[in-house]
Amino acid sequence: MGITIREPGEGDFFSWLALYEDYAAFYGRQLTDQGALLVWSWLTDAAHSERGLVAVDDEGALVGLVHFHDVPRPLEGDRALHIDDLFVLEEHREQGYGRTLIEAVAGLGAGSGIRVVQWLAKPEDSDARGFYDEIADASEVVVYRLRPQDA
Template sequence: MSIDVRPVADGDFFAWLDLYEKYAEFYETPLTDQKALLLWSWLTAPDHEEDGLVAIEGERLVGLAHFREFARPLEGDRGLFLDDLYVADENRGKGVGHALIEAVRQRAVERGLGVVQWITAHDNRTAQNVYDSVASRTSWVTYEIDLPKAGV
């Protein structure tokens, strides 16, 4: 069966949520109803920076990708950052991840952007095998500073 990739739509919420909950569980990150609803509101708002795609096999959602534009000052252009990529366990190895990445890449090309970037966990070897087949691994190291939440 072929994989179709399209933007998220209002009727996708519950199937999308099932996939996103599994994504959060994989990364051992608590996903509250409030966080899920906030992200969904971003994905379905035409003027929000966060955008989303879903991969469909038959009539079933089997993967998701969330991405956004970002500025690249030294390059004098913009890029797309792939925030989240997830494929249902039973659909791995069937080209779903490749199809989602290609759809994100195509959007970047259509917008005239200079790059598509993303990160993954250092021990996520399965994902890295896919990523190594479609992109170049960089030498950059990622750092974070956790900040207190507003109102906490």
């Protein structure tokens, strides 16, 4: 089994969209057409900060994706790559696709002098957390989101 990781191309839109819809459904979120088109426009615009990679199986089918962006770390005086979305189709999990996607992000970072790759995980997602614990250290930081003023 060979795992190919590459940037998404224009001909990948519908395959990428199917993956991204599955990702949204996995998290109980509704992906709108407008939202999907916006994210796709980011991924295909070399000037945009959001970047993406896709995992391709031996038959050429897209089976995974990762979206990420560069973030400054002022106290450390450096930058990190923050993974926003990571998803592999269920039937392709535990075959190295997720690890290879994360390693590809790390490789891109290293090529730009960025040594830190970080992401968030839901505490109750024990399958993902088990995998992440094999390759990364959990942070002790709690993420807060300001409540909207109209709430």
